[in-house]
Amino acid sequence: MKLETLNFFDKVYEVAKLVPYGRVTSYGAIAKYLGAARSARMVGYAMNGSGGKDVPAHRVVNRKGLLTGKHHFEGTNLMQQLLENEGIEVIDNQIQNLKLVYWDPSVEL
DNA sequence: CTCTTGACTGAGG
DNA sequence: GCCTCAGCCAAGA
Numbered sequence: 001m002k003l004e005t006l007n008f009f010d011k012v013y014e015v016a017k018l019v020p021y022g023r024v025t026s027y028g029a030i031a032k033y034l035g036a037a038r039s040a041r042m043v044g045y046a047m048n049g050s051g052g053k054d055v056p057a058h059r060v061v062n063r064k065g066l067l068t069g070k071h072h073f074e075g076t077n078l079m080q081q082l083l084e085n086e087g088i089e090v091i092d093n094q095i096q097n098l099k100l101v102y103w104d105p106s107v108e109l
Numbered sequence: 110c111t112c113t114t115g116a117c118t119g120a121g122g
Numbered sequence: 123g124c125c126t127c128a129g130c131c132a133a134g135a
Contacts, residue, residue: 008132027117037118038130044116045132062117069116 008036009046015105016050019059022086023103024095026063033105044069058082065095065102
């Protein structure tokens with residue numbers, strides 16, 4: 001594929017796919033890793049197109065570990081279910097022990 | 110080109 | 123720690 005095909009959105013998908021099982025990261029962390037630290041919002045915006053792709057969007061939350069994007073999933077608790085299925089404790093859209101499951105691409109990679 | 114939108118974030122009170 | 127405000131920037135109309 002051409003480099004030009006790797007748009008901001010596509011890069012977001014690539015990084016999202018790199019998130020390990022049972023871990024989560026933030027929009028800002030991904031943005032920073034892509035060199036667009038100020039474009040955290042675009043990361044989330046990009047995830048709109050993650051549907052139909054192999055992107056584990058449920059592993060991407062905001063910096064507080066809050067499932068702000070759960071409304072973009074089918075059910076009302078699908079995102080939380082997926083996370084809990086990976087061993088991540090989630091209570092009321094809030095990830096517990098965030099530090100333990102947090103994964104920062106700009107650090108881990 | 111301009112204006113709006115948004116799954117965010119950091120700073121200030 | 124919580125709430126509010128403003129800046130950020132790419133995409134779509």
